[in-house]
Amino acid sequence: MRLFRCALQLFAERGFPNVTVEDITEAADVGKGTFFNYFETKDHVLGVMAEIQLGKVREAASTAKQTKRTVHSVLHRLVLCLAEEPGRSPSLARAMISSFLASEGVRGMIEHQMHEGRKMIAEVVAAGQERGEIDSQLDKDKVALQLQQAVMGTVLLWSLHGKPALEAWIEDSFQHFWRAIVLSGQEQEL
């Protein structure tokens, strides 16, 4: 979809609030009304973007499930997914987070996606627990929540700096996250 691509590009370049719907339709060389045939509102573009993001994560999760990999490696792979493509632009990331917090409509979509994401993570964790890779006393849902919080916090802070690539930030955070998980296991052993 041309409109979609143009919109994202402009958002990334100028920042979401500094781009009007007409800017987008002009760039895409269509009439203004056309925009609203494809997106309910201006923010909706970001909702769609988020959906695509989750799609990638979901895909990565399912392929990871096939190949027998360690929990660590699967989760690691999942979080790095988020660093791809749309995560390349700090201003896009800001726009996405900002608008899903602000707009009722988009928030609904995102909440749902987050929930699904957490379920996916929890499944991976559960599988790891069965295989004895991580402590089975841990509450898989809490672990999933912690991971999601860590990733969101990381993206948020990164989106303000944008200095090194998002990948590097996520890498650090994931290491940090994992250390906490490992230690939880050790504590149980006492």
Next chain:
Amino acid sequence: MRLFRCALQLFAERGFPNVTVEDITEAADVGKGTFFNYFETKDHVLGVMAEIQLGKVREAASTAKQTKRTVHSVLHRLVLCLAEEPGRSPSLARAMISSFLASEGVRGMIEHQMHEGRKMIAEVVAAGQERGEIDSQLDKDKVALQLQQAVMGTVLLWSLHGKPALEAWIEDSFQHFWRAIVLSGQEQEL
């Protein structure tokens, strides 16, 4: 300032985008123009709110410096500060995060405050390292960043649910954060 209190209350009740400047001035029983004598823009209210928040953290940090407490306890106190007052309303929290990501002006203020906050945390960490409470190999700035990320992520996710109080969420996250710090120390011992 009456305007300020009314603004926050309305934001919390109806959500930032659903409150107009006129709603605020009406509630405060002043003319519309008066609002702009006190706040450059509508978002600015949130910038001010954030500044107040940081003020509390700063205060807590300095009083904690007096009384000799462990790093753990000081940091713990600092993050819990954020759960107070304005952090009581999920929709206020959403508005704050959202608007400082969206609006150029507010973002500047917040970036500065975040930076300052990180310096404060790093100082506390450094003090703890001198006293041997945490591993001195750790990069204090990275630790500060991790903590800030953790807290922001937590507030973000909480602001979507709002179910248990923010305090509880932060409590969990801080525990998680601390475990990772402890383990980092253990790794160095090998």
Next chain:
DNA sequence: TAATAAATATGACTGGCAGTCGAGATTGCC
């Protein structure tokens, strides 16, 4: 190919809101 129906595109229009500005009220001061 012509006639008809379905799907898409379009841009003038509306309503609503953030932010401005010049005029008027209020306060403090000599």
Next chain:
DNA sequence: GGCAATCTCGACTGCCAGTCATATTTATTA
């Protein structure tokens, strides 16, 4: 009481998201 500095006000402007009636394209059938 008169002058200045400060604060208040709300009518006004410009902008923009989102609507809608109309026009245009595409698909369908005979």
